[in-house]
Amino acid sequence: MSDKRTLKVAVLGCGAVGSQVVRLLTEQSDDLTARVGVPVELVGVGVRRLDAPRDVDLPDGLLTTDVAGLVARADVDLVVEVIGGIEPARTLILSALDNGASVVTANKALLAEDGPTLFEAAEKAERDLYYEAAVAGAIPILRPLRESLAGDKVTRVLGIVNGTTNFILDKMDSSGAGFSEALEEAQELGYAEADPTADVEGFDAAAKAAILASLAFHSRVTAADVYREGISDVTAADVASARDMGSVVKLLAICELRPGPNGDQVAARVHPAMIPRTHPLASVREAFNAVFVESEAAGQLMFYGPGAGGAPTASAVLGDLVTVARNRLAGTRGMGESAYADRAVQPMGETRTRYHVAIDVDDRAGVLAAVANAFADHDVSIQTVRQEGRGADAQLVVVSHAAPDAALAATVEQLRSMDIVREVTSVMRVEGGDE
């Protein structure tokens, strides 16, 4: 135990999350003292603008725009980074570690892009770098993956880790709305930003998938390793087609251990997928998040809660802060990066998936055989075919068994070029059931 009488904390950023971190640090200070062992004193809050309105009452003199100076202070033990983005966040975190501070961050973008640089800096400085808030906001998921499941072998993680897209898809499912209409409603209600690209195109979820895959499989996975498709092409017809098979469309972050030529590989991808309504993830409504974990011994676990919001995210930040503070007092550190397994990343084309394909066809003899042949040509076996409508409205809905994603994509290509196929109206991967 160190003889520290108090731990000094600097918070970088005082926006949606930072203001709530500051509020909790102040309001819960007696509890924090009891849980940490010594008082945790807020010594500075770094921002861009001194005069911006804040969601929290700040004691005089704490706010500063000299963020680099704040991080360089010799007396700062703990730094919370809730500015976001790559720079100046990266430089600030690196200089905090270099300066001997322990760091807590919520910055998924930075971790997914350049995590290894940060982890190596923490290792070199022999300091903690914690980031529970970076994935699924308030939901404790990184600590369970890293610690609770440390004696088990995680085989798959399926997550609804972006609230905006879940809100939009849930709206489309419950009201029959199209994508644009649902997006507009999400924007009006504050669930989507004016420029929704990062959420809607799956960039945010892909960053989280990289972080989840790294932890689950003890390997380095960055955002660039994650296959990514957003939801902007999901149509009301896709959602209706899912409904017809008792399924629902969700944007999933999927991280799996898959057999490769030289041992297990990591497959990480983000895309819309149909999952059965009976799957625990199917009941995750509105902007909530949930992460479903499969492991060898524990079986199936699910973690559910608010994936964003200032206060929920601040709760996760403070949880990390208490651990990091206790470690510091005890002169120890928590588990650092664990990448010993060093697995290769499986290319998306080789990753086995299942497809749901709806095809408008000419209603004549031999159509089904022709369509079935297209699948067979690519060694894709069919699980079910459903024929709907007659005449000009004739439609075939095919659900495949698992096959390499590239073979499925090539099958769809071939279907599109066939005479008897008027249109391929819906193509979507299927998850959460048997292969």
Added chain:
Amino acid sequence: MSDKRTLKVAVLGCGAVGSQVVRLLTEQSDDLTARVGVPVELVGVGVRRLDAPRDVDLPDGLLTTDVAGLVARADVDLVVEVIGGIEPARTLILSALDNGASVVTANKALLAEDGPTLFEAAEKAERDLYYEAAVAGAIPILRPLRESLAGDKVTRVLGIVNGTTNFILDKMDSSGAGFSEALEEAQELGYAEADPTADVEGFDAAAKAAILASLAFHSRVTAADVYREGISDVTAADVASARDMGSVVKLLAICELRPGPNGDQVAARVHPAMIPRTHPLASVREAFNAVFVESEAAGQLMFYGPGAGGAPTASAVLGDLVTVARNRLAGTRGMGESAYADRAVQPMGETRTRYHVAIDVDDRAGVLAAVANAFADHDVSIQTVRQEGRGADAQLVVVSHAAPDAALAATVEQLRSMDIVREVTSVMRVEGGDE
């Protein structure tokens, strides 16, 4: 860092859980070495009978009936207690700690009855005592409560923490079966023991409620502090009545922070309750467990998974073992008992609950007024009254607002004594909605 080249572990008990702990220790040994930092070597397995059949292949010479001798070995660093029950488990854990070993246990009965003795021994010995597996099997819930939410204020925990009773109630709900029939089916399928008392009468859930309440509210709560009612009196009519209001009956472990005369008190109780089908806990089927946590900043979180079973429980034990082993190597300890808040336990009679009451009444003018008066006599306000049937089948279904439990019980007493009341056919508490 210590210069230990290997950590030695003794496992006490080799039954459902112990055999899986031994299996994982062997099968995952490379991963465990990578995660802990040094090899974890199994040096002995304590049992009652040397010749009993085991679910795992044990290396020769590991099995011993001299359990006390195993625990007293000078070279044992880590002791896993999966014997269960009060004695000899307590004596063995105390002597392991006294001997300088760190301990991991799954023993909810012992922790709920005599936790403080164990925690004090761990404190005195300056050793870790971890017990994630004691509540909700594989589901990481204690670590999130204790660490992830350490910067937040937990206000309520609602848990389905007993798989046997959830299986029975789910069966009653889905098939209309009565309690005995559903219990028999649970026994046939291995979800209930031949003597089902501990599960069915809520003793097991009450032990878990005590553990959850202690952690959530940083206070000492033992099984004796937990109000307990089992499910053996739940009838098919209760379940049908719940269904009529869009609800489902679950055996809940409920831990709450409630205002008392001198600050917040802890209320902890286990009883069947009706919850709305839209509540996340309502969709927990069969023998699964789930714990729903409400906290000030994080909001509502849920943790879901298998609540029992050898392998899932062993996963939780191993997760603790990795942490405890790492702490030992680092010469540090995790968070010990946290009981600084030292809150009083609120008596059940004072705890505010809501009641659902179904009453067979005489079908004549003034009946509703008379029933309403009975509630008013005890200052209980009524949320809804539904009249069903006519004549000899006339029934009133009343749902109250929140009131002290004693006032609600007294109201039911009074109803039972009234002339116009033929029978009070169903009385059950209501949870998971607005007060």
